[in-house]
Amino acid sequence: MFFTYVFRELRRRHRQALLTALGLAVGVALVVAVTAYADGVGRAQDQVLQSLYGVGTDITVSQQRKMDEGGAQRFGMQPPDDSQAGERFSRSRVMTSPGQQPLSTGKLARIAALDGVGDATGSIAMTVMNVSGEFAQVMQQGGGEGVAAAAGAQPSSGSSQQDQAQMAPIDIVSFSVTGVDTADLELGPLSSAQVASGRSLTSADADARVMLVTKAYARQNSLSVGDTKRIDGRKFAVVGVVALPAGSTSSDLYIPLSWAQKLSDNEGKVNQIYVRADSADDIAAVKEAIEQVLPKATVTTSEDLAGQVSGSLSSASTLADRLGTWLAVAALIAAFAVASLLTVSAVSRRVREFGTLKALGWKGRRIVGQVLGESVAVGVVGAVLGVALGVLGAWLIAAFSPALEATMGNALQGAAQGGPPGMQQAADAIGGAAQSVTVSLTAPVSPQLVGIAVALALAGALIAGAFGGWRASRLRPADALRRVD
């Protein structure tokens, strides 16, 4: 009887019931879509942070080089003597990341020994530039080595056509190399890497001339496990190809730290330190302790990093937090209000019906139950529609939203801008631009979210039903007689 009555009543006023269900559905769908969007933005932020500094890293330490130390880097490109003019040359130059001051491993050891530090490891990020071409003939006429140097350092920065016409072509190939502590790959630049083929580095590789190649670089340069590649004239064997998370600012190549130190003339030094705290609560204290050890260093926690993220990702996050939440809340309140009003008005039109049932001896709570049952049925329909709409909305967001860009702190770019124009471009190619990360947005709908959405729709229905039931319970059986159509 209960279900028959509920079903028949809803069928009678199916338009109104459908409208109420749709109202609830829109409110619920907005909650689902906005929450999924916010989750997606949160994931994108995590992805950015992970790709920049690896999984599990709580604090990173680096020290900015003073501007004069970082100055213009020059290639010695004047011919050793005039007789070689016009002949081919090939030079390789290894530079540690511009703007970063190497730190001694002694400091690293002191950081590792600090209270609250679970693990600390260091790496060296550097760039290798291979320059090849012919010694410029123009040299002898111009007579200044600065012209040649400038030519070498401005490979493609839009120098005037006139200059280029007089110069022999020069090829510059650059790639980035990071030296990693092979004994501690859990922390640091390779912590989020996955081996695609071959193997990872192990502590046995500490002094071996072996390297890992990132998937993209391996594909571009047709490298695979078993090949060799020269870095500054020395052969390294490729032992593995690794994949890093999308948007990752990875190096092209990874070699044992000891070799990176030798190649870049930084024996006993690192230029980036990764720290894991024992517990998340210790991070602030550990940061302060590190600043004591290295007063000039930039100590960055993952929280600082999240705050530094700017660009469209940051705007998306703000949008999700502010506008989206309020929109969803407003839609829900409106849906609840509409559902309640429609339910109360439906009950008011059934005064005689409920009065009759009371005259037949139906208890007030049985009638309230009937009204609630109708509301809950509408709520179930609203929940199903709402979840479907919300999932569709989340899917549309993920499918059609533009890729989000996140820009990190600009220390590197600032340092690079101090150099000559060519240097800036080189820096952009290897490190500076890498601070800007593009991630695609997802809008994941979790089972919990679906549960919350269903609960919200049912809560709305129950609120509406409670209003309607309250109205119905105030009816007296005598009303059945008084209202005669």
Added chain:
Amino acid sequence: MLYGLTGVTKRYTQRGKQIDALAGIDLAIDEGEFLAIQGSTGSGKTTLLQMLGAMDRPSSGTLDFDGRDLAEMREGDLSELRSHAFGFIFQGFNLIPTLTAQENVETALVPWRTPAGERRRRAGDALAGVGLADRARHIPSELSGGEQQRVAIARALVRAPRVILADEPTGNLDERTRDDIIGLLEQLWRERGQTLIVVTHDTWVASRASRRIRLDQGRVEGEDAGAGADLDSAFLAEPAVAGH
């Protein structure tokens, strides 16, 4: 004596005005009577029927039903009593528009928590009793006025109540259907011996009763025996008015 009313009043406020719907009713009704309550609009006859059907409580006075004072009973007990002792028939039929004839009759058994199978069987029997077995699956809007009132009668009778209370049961029906319905009620009353109380302003309907009372301004103004009391006696066009 089934009912004993002493000094029953009902006062309510409508748009700031106090209305004395009942101004002191003294009345006794015996089990098995067919009582007609007559009176003009606003005379208080419907209010009196509500009191007799435990749908409302008097403002003052005592309303004794089968040894219990309804004025003193709580709402829960009143609805319990309604579901057992009374069957209601309304002028507007008051069927649930979304339910079939069969289901409408079944609503009367819901307060009893009758098992579904037995509920269906009893409702089917009640519908057959009013000659509507073949209309059981129709909803009220598919039935004529007379058929709807028959469904309402079946709904009132399905619980075999001690008292059937009818408020203008033929008010919305044409003359021929009116005769059918009153004939049916009379027949059921004779067969079952239930008490039948009918509020009506139709003198022909009232003439079928075993006793008639006339209300005016909330008071019983006249009383006499109707045709139902003695089928041979001549019908009195106007009831004798008791002394003022």
